[in-house]
Amino acid sequence: MALHGRSEFVAEPVARLIAELSRLPGIGPKTAARLTYHLLRMPEGHARSLAEAIMAVKEKIVLCSRCQNLSDTNPCSICQKPERDSRTVCVVEEPLDILALERTGKYGGMYHVLHGVLSPLEGIGPDDLKIGELLARLKDGGVEEIILATNPSLEGEATAMYLHRLLSPLGIRLTSLARGLPVGGDLEYADDVTLARALEGRREM
């Protein structure tokens, strides 16, 4: 573990905390040092709170056995709600995508989190995602529509196409989110794939 600079001038517990904080993404040694000294000056109660929150996340968060979302209960709060429409499942790449979709307030069905996306160049294949779990869940029946809501990137599209091939034989209606121009975007700068799809998906006003 790389210690902060001149370690003979820094007390061991301080150096250790700086090293641990440096593990986090986007946090270099200088930021880690700043955070450490801030924590030292913070009231002990706050520091203890932070330490406990970190442990709670690791100990109490599990994957929902139905939708694979991060949750402190199993099944998660969304899967448990009786008013959610269990006939529709929206497949997303990551738990944060659920947050984004829920913020719209326009979706009342269930979710399924893949925890990643197919990326042949990085060696991420179908077995590395929660696809088996999706198939198992669909076997129980009751699902009438699957919305493929992966990102509109090459990998997201490839994942959607793979799932489409895999799930078509099940006879369930397969839909995907509309592709097109984002609000605030500029036609001039849009790429041709996006524009082509936006044209295809045009609607009556």
Place this chain on the structure above:
Amino acid sequence: MGRGAEPHVMAASRVYKTEAIVLKHLNSGEADRIVVLYTPNLGKLRALVRGARKPRSKLGGHVEPLVQCSLVVARGRNLDTVTQSQAVDSFASIRGSLWLTAQGLYLVELVDAFTADNMENYPLYKLLLDALRQLQKGKWSDVLLRRFELQLLGTVGYRPQLRQCLNCQRPVAPVENCFSASGGGVLCAECAHTEPVVQPISVDALKVLRLLQGSDYASAVRLCLSPGLSREVERLVQGNIRYLLERELRSTHFLDRLRREGAAVS
């Protein structure tokens, strides 16, 4: 050069323009991407695309993998940054097919694996661009893939020697000979022991390799191989590639899986 005479050095401009094919992208920070580009005149480059992952990004859609684009890039101390991008050909038909996308990713992974940064190799760029155009038209096959692999090896300096024995230099006879991945070519039966990595190669397979090494698309496309011959040629060429790279290419796993699951569409 006389004392005091110094060569006039042109300062590299802060901004440069280039055409490129995007080989891959990596996430960076919260919304940025680093793209790995293959260019006609500047070889392989890496550049940052700020905000590529945001929905309203003006650059993002134009620098997706497997896109041929025209870029304006600003030189940076560590990493260059893309300031303008315009897709020239998005190869939409490739992106609309799982199988073609997987094939396309294999091609760019090969180019990425065999090239070092900043080394110009226009023939390789042209080879890749032509291959993507063929894929886009849906006119692709295992034979064309072998042709790509063989000609790629040629452009990066690993052209297999297929007419004379690697050891004794005599022209090989039309009998079963040996192919050596370690030597990079064919060996006659008497010289087979001179290389550590050697496999038998049938007369037909050698003919196919020679043909593909020098052919254009038109002749390669007309080639029809029996499944056994096709497999032999695949084994030899991919074995050579694996030996040179000292590893498997990651995208081959996905291609194999798609084949097994019946998703391969020729």
